Amino acid sequence: MTNPTTLRAPAPAERMSRVKESPSSRVADRVREFQAAGRKVLPLTIGEPDFDTPDHVKEAAIAAIRAGETKYTSANGTPALQKAITARLLRKTGQSYAGDEICVGGGAKQLIFLAFMATLDEGDEVIVPAPYWVSYPDMVTVNGGRPVTVATTADEGYKLTPDQLREAITDRTTWVVLNTPNNPTGAVYSESELRGLTDVVRAHPHVSILCDEIYDEINYGARPVPSAVTVAPDLRRRIFLVNGVSKAYAMTGWRIGYGAGAAGLCAAIGTLQSQSSSCPSSVSQAAAVAALDGGREFIDRTVGIYTERRDLLVSGLAAIDGLRPTAPEGGFYVWVDASALMGSVTPSGKRITTDAELAEHFLDTSGVVVISGDSYGCPGHFRASFALSSEIIGEAVAGLARSVELLRR
Numbered sequence: 001m002t003n004p005t006t007l008r009a010p011a012p013a014e015r016m017s018r019v020k021e022s023p024s025s026r027v028a029d030r031v032r033e034f035q036a037a038g039r040k041v042l043p044l045t046i047g048e049p050d051f052d053t054p055d056h057v058k059e060a061a062i063a064a065i066r067a068g069e070t071k072y073t074s075a076n077g078t079p080a081l082q083k084a085i086t087a088r089l090l091r092k093t094g095q096s097y098a099g100d101e102i103c104v105g106g107g108a109k110q111l112i113f114l115a116f117m118a119t120l121d122e123g124d125e126v127i128v129p130a131p132y133w134v135s136y137p138d139m140v141t142v143n144g145g146r147p148v149t150v151a152t153t154a155d156e157g158y159k160l161t162p163d164q165l166r167e168a169i170t171d172r173t174t175w176v177v178l179n180t181p182n183n184p185t186g187a188v189y190s191e192s193e194l195r196g197l198t199d200v201v202r203a204h205p206h207v208s209i210l211c212d213e214i215y216d217e218i219n220y221g222a223r224p225v226p227s228a229v230t231v232a233p234d235l236r237r238r239i240f241l242v243n244g245v246s247k248a249y250a251m252t253g254w255r256i257g258y259g260a261g262a263a264g265l266c267a268a269i270g271t272l273q274s275q276s277s278s279c280p281s282s283v284s285q286a287a288a289v290a291a292l293d294g295g296r297e298f299i300d301r302t303v304g305i306y307t308e309r310r311d312l313l314v315s316g317l318a319a320i321d322g323l324r325p326t327a328p329e330g331g332f333y334v335w336v337d338a339s340a341l342m343g344s345v346t347p348s349g350k351r352i353t354t355d356a357e358l359a360e361h362f363l364d365t366s367g368v369v370v371i372s373g374d375s376y377g378c379p380g381h382f383r384a385s386f387a388l389s390s391e392i393i394g395e396a397v398a399g400l401a402r403s404v405e406l407l408r409r
């Protein structure tokens with residue numbers, strides 16, 4: 001006889017009501033449904049490089065396995081990886097970080113999550129400029145904080161201005177998140193823009209900057225991409241730099257990210273990690289050392305390819321009446337203003353009132369999948385990835401042109 005009480009699943013905690021599934025996973029499910037029905041899909045949703053991890057990185061991982069580097073490491077990373085990270089940070093920012101000012105985790109994502117967990121008390125505020133990477137607000141709320149989104153504008157290049165920052169700061173502000181290059185807009189903050197923002201933060205000693213630089217190697221302008229810590233080295237303890245190997249070295253599945261900042265924060269993150277995952281994968285850490293120490297050939301080659309694809313996608317979208325793409329300065333996404341298409345009517349007579357409905361129309365009529373702007377806190381837009389071959393990008397542009405033409409305005 002079954003006893004109903006033994007069948008009961010654990011009830012979700014209250015905090016689960018504050019977090020939702022990532023929109024990209026939701027879209028991936030929808031794509032799978034379409035493919036299962038035998039329909040061709042052109043996924044401009046891809047959030048990772050389509051290149052393979054470089055061979056020398058794979059070899060380093062294999063060598064680490066053979067050498068028995070298969071045990072727990074210290075929670076904040078092996079000395080070899082900490083050394084490779086400090087060398088990379090010195091090259092990029094001119095700052096020399098000590099080992100206790102570095103932390104290593106299972107991806108930049110985990111480090112951002114743990115940084116919030118380590119620092120936010122109930123009701124503490126985090127300023128998140130919109131459009132934002134989909135995960136920041138949920139990471140803040142699930143850790144008891146309150147995301148304060150500030151809408152940026154196309155006229156300002158989708159960048160937070162010093163005046164906007166000053167206005168958004170309250171007594172409860174703990175962090176301001178700066179993501180440069182930005183996902184989804186591709187915006188890169190210049191040195192003078194960062195100086196303007198760090199001047200505001202300097203005047204508010206209770207505020208720190210979480211600087212997510214995960215796309216910094218994939219950029220189409222000045223190198224290296226300016227960093228907040230370079231323009232304001234005096235704020236070094238109040239700037240938490242986050243980066244990793246996922247995007248630059250096509251290593252998304254290896255799950256290695258790193259952070260650099262105040263020793264106390266890194267220690268707190270290490271404590272949380274020691275009580276949750278113990279440490280990042282030892283083999284992946286060995287691979288990350290090879291990536292960071294391995295020269296720039298892979299990055300230079302892939303950025304050359306991304307540049308061609310970027311130009312193809314931007315010019316293709318710009319030629320479609322009703323779409324206004326912004327050419328990204330970094331990353332591998334194009335941010336597209338589609339507000340001119342709101343209110344238009346599909347061949348089946350349905351009026352499009354949201355960007356989610358527009359994305360659905362693209363999928364239905366040409367199999368092109370994009371992520372709608374509301375996911376990034378900015379309706380009326382969508383994000384299109386170019387981490388795809390030029391052939392797929394060409395087909396997708398042609399498909400979008402057809403879909404837009406079908407709309408009655």
Ligand SMILES: Cc1ncc(COP(=O)(O)O)c(C=O)c1O
Nearest residue numbers: 107108109133183214244246257
């Ligand atoms: C802005 C931004 N930050 C962080 C991450 C996470 O990177 P990782 O793979 O190192 O966790 C992503 C991944 O999409 C991202 O777009």
